[in-house]
Amino acid sequence: MHKIYKAQIKDLLNIKKIIKDISNKADFYSEFKESIIKYIIKQKCYIISDNNRICCIFIISDDNEVYVMPKDITFSFFKFLYILSKHFKNNDFKLKIKYKKLNIDSYKKYYKLKVIDNYLCMFLDVTNNCCMENKDELVVRKMKIDKDENIRVNLQNKIFSNIKGRRDLTLNEVFFEESSSKFLKDYCYFLEYYDTPVGYGQIIKIKGDFFLVNFGIIPEFQGRGFGAYFLNKIVENCNNAGINKLYLTVDGNNKRAVNLYRNYGFKFMYGDAKLILYS
Secondary structure (H helix, E strand, O other), X not given: OEEEEEOOHXXXXXXXXXXXXXXXXXXXXXXXXXXXXXXXXXXXXXXXXXXXXXXXXXXXXXXOEEEEEEOOOOOOHHHHHHHHHHHOOOOOEEEEEEEOOOOHHHHHHOOOEEEEEEEEEEEEEHHHOOOOOXXXXXXXXXXXXXXXXXXXXXXXXXXXXXXXXXXXXOHXXXXXXXXXXXXXXXXXXXXXXXXXXXXXXXXXXXXXXXXXXXXXXXXXXXXXXXXHHHHHHHHHHHHHOOOOEEEEEEEOOOHHHHHHHHHHOOEEEEEEEEEEEOO
């Protein structure tokens, strides 16, 4: 039987240790970078224990945002949702978690859970990719900086036009990005079909790692294998340039994109989800 009680100052060292080790030991957790002491003092920090053994720490902020930090993989997300809904009735809670093995949508069968965002972080061992034969009708070419920005803007706005809440990319935003440290001018690509631009994708560099971003094919040319071909050519270029690993983030609800990346060989690393648990 699990017990829930408010943390005290005497628990501080144990709590800090759990937070420090959490990314290596837990299947799901919230990133928490604030001072834990103020939440203990405000009696907003809780401990879940089983037979006097700490299983999980969680914090409820003043605006009902929940930070959850299990001690290890033995404490499940299902169990946490049960405890939260049972012991804190008549409250709606916002949760933001990283996870390794959860099927987020499956919890909606048992709880009033709304998925706001669910992004999957994936990586590819570039050295293991397979080459595709060239197609005469398809050409991958590099974007010409200070010349092709309008083409990029028009393509991206078409590719991502069906994303709810997304506003159109502007030319000024592209120029601003080109001045940032993460931008790689030699790794921006167009896919052309009989000289007509139909796809865009680029590689950026963040803290020494390379990420595929803004990748896609305009809607009228989707479902024809163009995405797989384009992806393969970008990965080939990365391999030739000595890039060994490639990372990306994809919306978990975009099944077509998720399947494209998985079928190509990208491996799931972790998920990043924003949720609302209704009372």
